Structures are given as C-alpha cells and as structure tokens.
Amino acid sequence: MSNPKEIKRRILSIESVIKTTEAMKMISIVKLRKHKGLLKSAKTYYDHIELLLSDFFLTEKKENFEIKKYFLEEGQNSILIIFTSNRGLCGSFNSSIFEKINFFFQKNISLHHNECMFFSVGKKGFDFLSKKYGIHEKNNNWIDWENNFSKVCENTRFLTKKLIFNFIKRNFSSIYLIYNNLKNSLFQETIIEKLLPINVGNFKEKRKRIDYIIEPSKKEVFHYLIPKFISSKLLKIFLESSVTEHTLRMISMHKATENAHDIKNNLVLNYNKERQTSITKEILEIISGLESLKK
Structure with a gap:
C-alpha cells in the first residue's frame, strides 16, 4: 500500500x-459480574433443594408409584434443551454446542432427530436447528432471556410445568440438557446431562439416614420438591451458560x-x-x- x-x-x-471492541468488552465485564452474583445465589438454593430431595429418596422406597414414574424411561421420543446465546462474537461458545448435538446423535444411533423435540434457549441455537434439522417456530420456540431476571425465573417455572406435564403423560421418554460450563477462564466444557428420568445415582448420601416426620404427606412434599428441583436446576444451568458466554465474549473482545x-x-x-x-x-x-x- x-x-x-x-x-x-x-x-x-x-x-x-x-x-x-473495548465497549463490548466492558459491557461483558459488567454482565459477567452481575451473573456471577446471581449464579452464586442460585447454586446455594439448588444445593439445598438437592439435599432435601436426596433425604427424601433415602426415607422413601422407590417402589412407590408417585416416585417410580419419575425414574422410568418409556418410549423413544426425547426432548433436547440447548442453551446458546442471542448474539455472536463469543468465541467457540455456540459452535461447541452444535458439535455436541451432532455427537449426541452419532453416539445414540438408535435415536433419530425426527424422534426428538428441540427447545433452544437463545436465537443462535434456534437458527442452527432451523437450518440443520428443519425445525420451525411452530414446534420450537426460543426464549429471549436477557437482562430481566424476574422474566428468567418466570419462564423457568413455566418451562418446568410443561416438561413435568409432558413427561408424566409420556409424550416423551427423556429430557436432555446441552450447555456450556466454565471450568476456568481458559477452559469451557460442553455438557450433555439427562434431566428426566431422574438418576438416583446423582444424589450422594450426604447425611446418615434419618426417619423424618413429613407433613402434610409424603406425596404432597414430593410433588412440591420435584418442580422446585427442576426449575432451580434449569435456572442454575442458564446462569452457568450465561457466565460462560460473557467470559468468552470478554476474552474474545x-x-x-x-x-x-x-x-x-x-x-x-x-x-x-x-x-x-x-x-x-x-x-x-x-x-x-x-x-x-x-x-
């Protein structure tokens, strides 16, 4: 030249x-600090709910029908909930999710994507599913979760009710979560986790078995704990994904x-x-x- x-x-x-780029970096730093504080509170709440549920499993037999139906995997249809971002410029945050989806179907050869329902948290995931698997908005709705945390909690509770209702009705047999978790500032891990049916092996026996007096009844307590457990887990995973997104965007910028x-x-x-x-x-x-x- x-x-x-x-x-x-x-x-x-x-x-x-x-x-x-400097402005975008500063915005990501502010959002990252905010979401880290929310994640800390969400983890504390989730740990306590998980502890209560693990105690309940220790005191109640799994043969009970009210509990047993949450452990059964019947049928072939599954639902995949993926956590992506609404915007780009965040490194490999979204691409690692898309690679994990392809890996999921390669690993589960017997499961075809036509037998799955996809639910994307984030526009990037919805765009990918629309192009890759021909998913349209009429059977897949992405949720635009931004800075309004009360809206996040409201959408989480609504999603939890729909998931539990459809799982109990056996409209699908299993629910998988695919999301990014930040191990440290230089390494992110893309995780595939089964939300339902519940795997009791994930609940560690943190206390000695105690015969609790449960009121008003075990059935009502269980039906109260399950939605709390699922919604708190979804909220925790969303915040973990959000923290990872803003960290990677901050590094990229x-x-x-x-x-x-x-x-x-x-x-x-x-x-x-x-x-x-x-x-x-x-x-x-x-x-x-x-x-x-x-x-």
Whole structure:
C-alpha cells in the first residue's frame, strides 16, 4: 500500500473498531459480574433443594408409584434443551454446542432427530436447528432471556410445568440438557446431562439416614420438591451458560482489541514511512530544480 491517504483512512477505521471492541468488552465485564452474583445465589438454593430431595429418596422406597414414574424411561421420543446465546462474537461458545448435538446423535444411533423435540434457549441455537434439522417456530420456540431476571425465573417455572406435564403423560421418554460450563477462564466444557428420568445415582448420601416426620404427606412434599428441583436446576444451568458466554465474549473482545492495536501500529509505521518517502522525494525534486536553474 503506497497511498498515505488510504493508510490514514484505514487507521481511522481501526480506531473505530478498537472503540467498539473495548465497549463490548466492558459491557461483558459488567454482565459477567452481575451473573456471577446471581449464579452464586442460585447454586446455594439448588444445593439445598438437592439435599432435601436426596433425604427424601433415602426415607422413601422407590417402589412407590408417585416416585417410580419419575425414574422410568418409556418410549423413544426425547426432548433436547440447548442453551446458546442471542448474539455472536463469543468465541467457540455456540459452535461447541452444535458439535455436541451432532455427537449426541452419532453416539445414540438408535435415536433419530425426527424422534426428538428441540427447545433452544437463545436465537443462535434456534437458527442452527432451523437450518440443520428443519425445525420451525411452530414446534420450537426460543426464549429471549436477557437482562430481566424476574422474566428468567418466570419462564423457568413455566418451562418446568410443561416438561413435568409432558413427561408424566409420556409424550416423551427423556429430557436432555446441552450447555456450556466454565471450568476456568481458559477452559469451557460442553455438557450433555439427562434431566428426566431422574438418576438416583446423582444424589450422594450426604447425611446418615434419618426417619423424618413429613407433613402434610409424603406425596404432597414430593410433588412440591420435584418442580422446585427442576426449575432451580434449569435456572442454575442458564446462569452457568450465561457466565460462560460473557467470559468468552470478554476474552474474545480483549484479543480483538489487542489485534486491532497491532494492526493500527503497523499502519502508523507504514504511514510514517510513506510520508517520509514523499517528503524525501519532494526535497530531491526541489534540489534538482535548483541545480537546473544554476546551470
């Protein structure tokens, strides 16, 4: 590139990119701090619900029909709930989810995607499912969960009721969750987890068995705990996914800003070289003109 004006125009363009990426980085930092606080509270609540449910399983026999129906996997139809973002520029956050979906069907050869119902939390997941599996909005609704946390809780409770109702009616046999969990700032793990039917092996015996007095009845307590357990788990996973998303976007925008600064420095260096070359050329022309006048 030898045109100083073109180099100057590119420098101004890169400066605009730097301002944008720095602003997006700061927004992600603010959202990350907020969602980390919410996740801490959600984890505390979920741990207590899980502890109560594990105690209930220790005191109640699984042969009880009210409990047994939550452990049975009948039929072939399944539902996959995937947690993606509404926007891009967050590294491999969404692509790792899509790879995990393909891996899920490769691993479960007997299960075809036509036998599954998809539910996407996030626009990116809905767009992927629409293109890949021909899922349309009439049988798949993505939820635009943004900054309104009360709306998040309301949608979680509504989704929990629908899932429990359809599972009890045997409209589908199992529910899988696919989401990203941040192990540390440099490593994310994409997890496939079965939500229903319940796997008792996931409940660790944290206390010694105690014969509790349950009021008003075991049946009512169980039907109260199950929706609380599922909704708190969905909320916890949503917040874990959100924390991972904003962390990866913050890292991506930080790297983008650094790369933009490197490009700008190279352009400034080239601009100075071209400017110096043009000044030297003009000086030589002046000198040669003076020499011709002397002759």
